[in-house]
Amino acid sequence: MDKAVAITVLVALASVASSSGEVYKVGDKAGWTTLGHVNYTAWAANKNFKVGDIIQFVYNKDFHNVAEVSMEDYKSCNVGSPKALYKSGNDSITIKTEGHYYFLCTVPGHCAVGQKVDIRVGNLAPSAAPSSPPEAAPPSTPPTEGTPPTGGAPQAQPSGASATAESKAVGFLLAVLALAAAFGGITMPR
Numbered sequence: 707m708d709k710a711v712a713i714t715v716l717v718a719l720a721s722v723a724s725s726s727g728e729v730y731k732v733g734d735k736a737g738w739t740t741l742g743h744v745n746y747t748a749w750a751a752n753k754n755f756k757v758g759d760i761i762q763f764v765y766n767k768d769f770h771n772v773a774e775v776s777m778e779d780y781k782s783c784n785v786g787s788p789k790a791l792y793k794s795g796n797d798s799i800t801i802k803t804e805g806h807y808y809f810l811c812t813v814p815g816h817c818a819v820g821q822k823v824d825i826r827v828g829n830l831a832p833s834a835a836p837s838s839p840p841e842a843a844p845p846s847t848p849p850t851e852g853t854p855p856t857g858g859a860p861q862a863q864p865s866g867a868s869a870t871a872e873s874k875a876v877g878f879l880l881a882v883l884a885l886a887a888a889f890g891g892i893t894m895p896r
């Protein structure tokens with residue numbers, strides 16, 4: 707049951723998160739280039755890519771391009787059979803499904819020196835959770851740890867009940883005193 711609830715929460719969070727896709731500019735300020743030997747593997751490693759996110763390649767179209775390739779072509783830097791080729795210099799690719807998106811530059815030598823990136827979408831929940839969705843983590847924890855707080859609640863109730871009992875007792879005493887005073891049982895100083 708708890709797992710089912712947790713999964714439902716996660717799915718709900720995922721759908722909410724995917725509806726508001728983020729834009730990731732590959733290489734950040736450096737963009738898509740061979741200059742400075744940007745480590746695109748490191749760039750992608752700490753990102754929590756989700757369906758609906760947009761992968762943006764910004765580069766000088768006179769020197770580079772973006773090809774989506776298979777895993778094999780990615781690994782071997784084979785530029786001969788891309789699934790898709792982008793060359794506008796500012797290409798935004800929307801992630802539609804989970805899985806790997808392999809991109810490289812087909813200009814000779816560029817992939818070999820590291821102008822390639824593996825966008826991993828999904829299957830990253832555990833490692834990605836701490837970094838990207840700080841707002842998503844808190845909502846998921848209360849349901850899971852819902853039992854401990856409920857166990858703690860009974861402890862709070864007795865103290866609240868005793869406080870109510872005390873105030874009732876005080877009220878009762880005051881009422882007795884007031885009645886006693888009214889009927890002259892207690893001599894009031896004059």
Ligand SMILES: [Cu+2]
Nearest residue numbers: 770811813816
């Ligand atoms: Cu290039």
